[in-house]
Amino acid sequence: MTFKLMIPNTEGELQQELMDDEARILAGGTDLMVQMRSGKVAPTRVVSIKKLERLKEISDLGERIRIGAAVTYSELQRSHILQEKSPILLKAIRQIGSLQIRNRGTAVGNIANASPAGDAVLAMVLSEARVEIMGPKGERHESIESFIIGPGRTTLSTGEYIRAVVIEKTDDWQSLFIKVGQRNAMCISVASIGVLRKGKEVRLAFGSVAPVVVRAHKAERFFTREGIDGTKLGEFVERCVESISPIDDVRASSWYRRQVVRGELMKIFGHPDVGGTDVT
Amino acid sequence: MKTSAPERERVVGSKVTRVDAVEKVTGLAKYAPDIYFDRMVHCALVIARKPHGILHKIDASRAQKLPGVFGIFTYKDVPGKNRLGEVVDDMPCLVAEGETVKHYGDVVAVVAASTQKTAEEAARKVRLTIEELPAVLDIEEARRDEIRIHGSSNVSVHKKIRKGDVSKGFSRADLIIEDNFMASYQEHAYIEPQGVVVLPDTDYGMTVYGSIQCPYYVQSSLSKVLGFPMSKVRIIQAETGGAFGGKEDVPSFVASYAAVAAYNLKRPARLIYPREIDIHTTSKRHPVKSRYKMGFSKDGEILAIEVDAYMDMGAYATLSPVVMFRTLVHAAGAYSVDNVSVDTYGVYTNKVPPGAFRGFGSPQVLFAVESMVDEASRRLGIDPVDMRMKNALREGSRTSTDQLLTESVGAVETLDKVNELSNWKELNERVEAFNRGSLFQKRGVGLSHIIYGVSLGAQGQHIDKSGAHVQINRDGSVDVRIGGTEMGQGAKTVMAIIAAEELGQKLSQIVVHQTDTAFVPDSGPTVASRTTMFSGNAVRIACKSLRERLVKLYAELNSCSEDEVELHDGMISCGQDKGMPFDELIEEAFKKNVKMFEAGWYQSPVLEWDPESGIGQAYITYSFASQVVVVEVDMITGNTKVLEAYTVHDVGKAINPEGVIGQIQGGFVQGMGYALSEDLKMLNGRILTDNFNTYIIPTIRDIPRVFKYGIVEDEFSEGPYGAKGIGEPSLMATPPAIANAISRAIGRRIRHIPATPEYVLNVIKEDAE
Numbered sequence A: 001m002t003f004k005l006m007i008p009n010t011e012g013e014l015q016q017e018l019m020d021d022e023a024r025i026l027a028g029g030t031d032l033m034v035q036m037r038s039g040k041v042a043p044t045r046v047v048s049i050k051k052l053e054r055l056k057e058i059s060d061l062g063e064r065i066r067i068g069a070a071v072t073y074s075e076l077q078r079s080h081i082l083q084e085k086s087p088i089l090l091k092a093i094r095q096i097g098s099l100q101i102r103n104r105g106t107a108v109g110n111i112a113n114a115s116p117a118g119d120a121v122l123a124m125v126l127s128e129a130r131v132e133i134m135g136p137k138g139e140r141h142e143s144i145e146s147f148i149i150g151p152g153r154t155t156l157s158t159g160e161y162i163r164a165v166v167i168e169k170t171d172d173w174q175s176l177f178i179k180v181g182q183r184n185a186m187c188i189s190v191a192s193i194g195v196l197r198k199g200k201e202v203r204l205a206f207g208s209v210a211p212v213v214v215r216a217h218k219a220e221r222f223f224t225r226e227g228i229d230g231t232k233l234g235e236f237v238e239r240c241v242e243s244i245s246p247i248d249d250v251r252a253s254s255w256y257r258r259q260v261v262r263g264e265l266m267k268i269f270g271h272p273d274v275g276g277t278d279v280t
Numbered sequence B: 001m002k003t004s005a006p007e008r009e010r011v012v013g014s015k016v017t018r019v020d021a022v023e024k025v026t027g028l029a030k031y032a033p034d035i036y037f038d039r040m041v042h043c044a045l046v047i048a049r050k051p052h053g054i055l056h057k058i059d060a061s062r063a064q065k066l067p068g069v070f071g072i073f074t075y076k077d078v079p080g081k082n083r084l085g086e087v088v089d090d091m092p093c094l095v096a097e098g099e100t101v102k103h104y105g106d107v108v109a110v111v112a113a114s115t116q117k118t119a120e121e122a123a124r125k126v127r128l129t130i131e132e133l134p135a136v137l138d139i140e141e142a143r144r145d146e147i148r149i150h151g152s153s154n155v156s157v158h159k160k161i162r163k164g165d166v167s168k169g170f171s172r173a174d175l176i177i178e179d180n181f182m183a184s185y186q187e188h189a190y191i192e193p194q195g196v197v198v199l200p201d202t203d204y205g206m207t208v209y210g211s212i213q214c215p216y217y218v219q220s221s222l223s224k225v226l227g228f229p230m231s232k233v234r235i236i237q238a239e240t241g242g243a244f245g246g247k248e249d250v251p252s253f254v255a256s257y258a259a260v261a262a263y264n265l266k267r268p269a270r271l272i273y274p275r276e277i278d279i280h281t282t283s284k285r286h287p288v289k290s291r292y293k294m295g296f297s298k299d300g301e302i303l304a305i306e307v308d309a310y311m312d313m314g315a316y317a318t319l320s321p322v323v324m325f326r327t328l329v330h331a332a333g334a335y336s337v338d339n340v341s342v343d344t345y346g347v348y349t350n351k352v353p354p355g356a357f358r359g360f361g362s363p364q365v366l367f368a369v370e371s372m373v374d375e376a377s378r379r380l381g382i383d384p385v386d387m388r389m390k391n392a393l394r395e396g397s398r399t400s401t402d403q404l405l406t407e408s409v410g411a412v413e414t415l416d417k418v419n420e421l422s423n424w425k426e427l428n429e430r431v432e433a434f435n436r437g438s439l440f441q442k443r444g445v446g447l448s449h450i451i452y453g454v455s456l457g458a459q460g461q462h463i464d465k466s467g468a469h470v471q472i473n474r475d476g477s478v479d480v481r482i483g484g485t486e487m488g489q490g491a492k493t494v495m496a497i498i499a500a501e502e503l504g505q506k507l508s509q510i511v512v513h514q515t516d517t518a519f520v521p522d523s524g525p526t527v528a529s530r531t532t533m534f535s536g537n538a539v540r541i542a543c544k545s546l547r548e549r550l551v552k553l554y555a556e557l558n559s560c561s562e563d564e565v566e567l568h569d570g571m572i573s574c575g576q577d578k579g580m581p582f583d584e585l586i587e588e589a590f591k592k593n594v595k596m597f598e599a600g601w602y603q604s605p606v607l608e609w610d611p612e613s614g615i616g617q618a619y620i621t622y623s624f625a626s627q628v629v630v631v632e633v634d635m636i637t638g639n640t641k642v643l644e645a646y647t648v649h650d651v652g653k654a655i656n657p658e659g660v661i662g663q664i665q666g667g668f669v670q671g672m673g674y675a676l677s678e679d680l681k682m683l684n685g686r687i688l689t690d691n692f693n694t695y696i697i698p699t700i701r702d703i704p705r706v707f708k709y710g711i712v713e714d715e716f717s718e719g720p721y722g723a724k725g726i727g728e729p730s731l732m733a734t735p736p737a738i739a740n741a742i743s744r745a746i747g748r749r750i751r752h753i754p755a756t757p758e759y760v761l762n763v764i765k766e767d768a769e
Ligand SMILES: Cc1cc2nc3c(=O)[nH]c(=O)nc-3n(C[C@H](O)[C@H](O)[C@H](O)COP(=O)(O)OP(=O)(O)OC[C@H]3O[C@@H](n4cnc5c(N)ncnc54)[C@H](O)[C@@H]3O)c2cc1C
Pocket: A024, A025, A026, A027, A028, A029, A030, A031, A032, A033, A034, A069, A095, A096, A097, A098, A101, A104, A105, A106, A107, A108, A109, A110, A111, A112, A113, A117, A118, A119, A120, A156, A160, A161, A162, A163, A186, A187, A188, A189
């Protein structure tokens, strides 16, 4: 595990460093350091982005918010635009790791890491996020859903990096984020559920129950078209469950994951009178 | 005797700052990885990574070529006996070619290199040719004896209790309950992993610095592995970042591996375990599968109890037979029962060998028996507190081994106090009211009442003794050396308090040194909640002799009566005189050649015990505890939150109340992890949860918002100032209290710990369908 640490001063230098196949960006390092220690990745160059001031910006684009690649969770939590305009992202962030992790970890790191358990990813999927990518061939944009293609896999190619992520403002939606883990803090989602609702429209995403964070597009359309009254609720929930394909792993079984997704959905949509369900 | 003297303030029982707090908080404290020597080599282990098989060949040729590798040592390089194991030496130090590997973490070779990284890289390059054999992976399979791990049978240890006549008891019973329970592994999760530095020393022997709970075990083990006399093996305990039993026998193994390297290279050798190696290779709490049958009268009296408990010893017996003694004695719980039959068995499997862990074989059965008593109280419609009260042990009662309890039985008082502290009746009403208004969250109140035998007991009495050495220096400062160890539990502070109390010197002038086998004779292990009592008595005895000399000297110097001399807080005085600072008196003592050092020695009273019937004096005395918890179970996820906890412990005497509180809190949280989330998962004998991202211990956010404790001081005449033990009993009450609370919340019995969300959801769904 020997590597060179590079700290470029400009994005130009950053691009140069990344032309090496064995280079990896270091944002907060909360995934990278863990993976390097376990031998899962062994970069020969570790490229820190901490000196790139432009990547630390959060900007209000009117309908949307742009979050730079070096912005930490704690900074997002302190940002007024986020507090006002993206309750869903803040709800997700509140449940990520611990204060120490949030002080270092970044939302863009969460995207690049492409874990199905990524809590910020889930909120960004619900916020129809677009990923802003820079590379040798210039800039490109891609929706987060197509950018993440599998566990730990994205469409990034050599030399490319994420410069920012642009999310929709969703303050006019009711929002809910449920994280099911193995304890009350510092835990990785065993299953997570995010809901945005505005009248007859709904957006649903699930984490840790498929190779990637998934949006339940079919179920969303069913909700708008058919509603959830009476027997429709069961049908709606089944459509949601169809969008997931959980596995057994060291944290939980696929049986358990299915059970909790189904149970939580029944609770959220079937019992509007019960506390904690602010989407209905 | 004078009656008019003002009652002086005692150090014992007062609030003091931990004597080692500053060094630990500021980072000055030296742990094993902080200790460096010139020419020191770094070691890494080559482990089998197969659960069962014949080791045909160890090929180190590729590893050897790596620059910076000094040596790769195998069984051929062990100078003495290639054997380890404190109670049963059925474990090789390094598995030999031609022999079988018996679990994933079996150690085959030790690599020594210039850096830790190189050593680890080389260890990965050592090729093992292992012909795999079918592995025995659970208790049931082991009992069938189709595949045998050692010699004749996998079921190799059996202990029993036969008291009264259980069939008679059952025939009189109005209610008989039978049930099965499983308590799974628990990993110690000490903050500091295992680690030692071993060096050839100036006495031409070997000195070990290490994270060690029982230095005398390491000394005898190393003397065998090296073929050195014990006088040439010296163990100095480094600061130790937690142990919980996990550093009882295991450091003997760790030090042996490093010693093989140090011996062959004639250089200091350092072996610090990475967390994964630590979890894969070192001891755990034993999984115990138990079957219970209990008979009750209508009014809740326990008439008979019958228990079979099987404990998974893993691949080697190591400490298991003595762990099992505690399982045996605690299986029938904290009650007075006339008819008792208990059978405990130890079985070999191809898995990591469990060993000592805070509670030592008792939490598994205390969880089961308390679940049974709770179930009986539910079925009989008797209040859980009343149910325990009816059967509780009192002075004059006899335990499950028919031991007559003559003093220090605070059991009933802990029940009374916890009843009061938790506002029991109102608490239950509050929880019922919540449940009426809640669909998806259900709360439950759980109670537990436990007993805990202090020190090593009948089967360990031959090693139940402790020495101490106390020396007053010319400047009045005091050196205290004990054979017990400080591993975070606060032993040093208690010893300093005792010395300050007896000598009258200020607490700040007393230094309790790191334990060193060169200064204090074999004092047994620092386990079994015995240190305050055993090392404490030894220190007290030594200090009393010194005190007598000081009193005599002061009385001579001031021509007053010895009876009237007072020593307190650095001052010596007599009657109404103006007194003399402690340091000045010591100056006088040195001028007059008064002997200013003393050895103390305390040994266990003899315990009568019949191993055939399991009848007799199992332990010198018992600690008791009662606990109430309130949990909230999420009926959709099965997740449990502990909301409130009330716990009361009979400790005999709280010499250091702050330390007792620390133990009560820490024990509770560790017990909570065991009860709820610490799920050690394995696949084909390999531990999957080999770090804290997947092995889930509680965080600060899991600790209940309401945590109240009470201390009962029913003094024990043999204990220093009446003290018994608290180190382990602090944990024992929690798993059953939580399991009972969940059972009450969901209306189904919890029979397995840890009661993970997935397990609880299974129980909710299974019975509902
Ligand atoms: C104790 C602990 C608790 C955690 N808890 C949670 C949790 O509750 N929920 C959760 O979702 N995650 C959790 N994580 C995971 C981690 O904190 C998050 O995924 C975090 O968002 C990663 O961000 P980072 O800035 O630290 O990424 P880094 O570790 O710096 O980077 C992660 C990966 O992305 C790449 N990368 C980073 N930035 C860019 C970029 N701009 N362009 C291209 N590639 C890039 C890196 O090369 C690396 O491969 C936890 C981690 C730890 C250690």
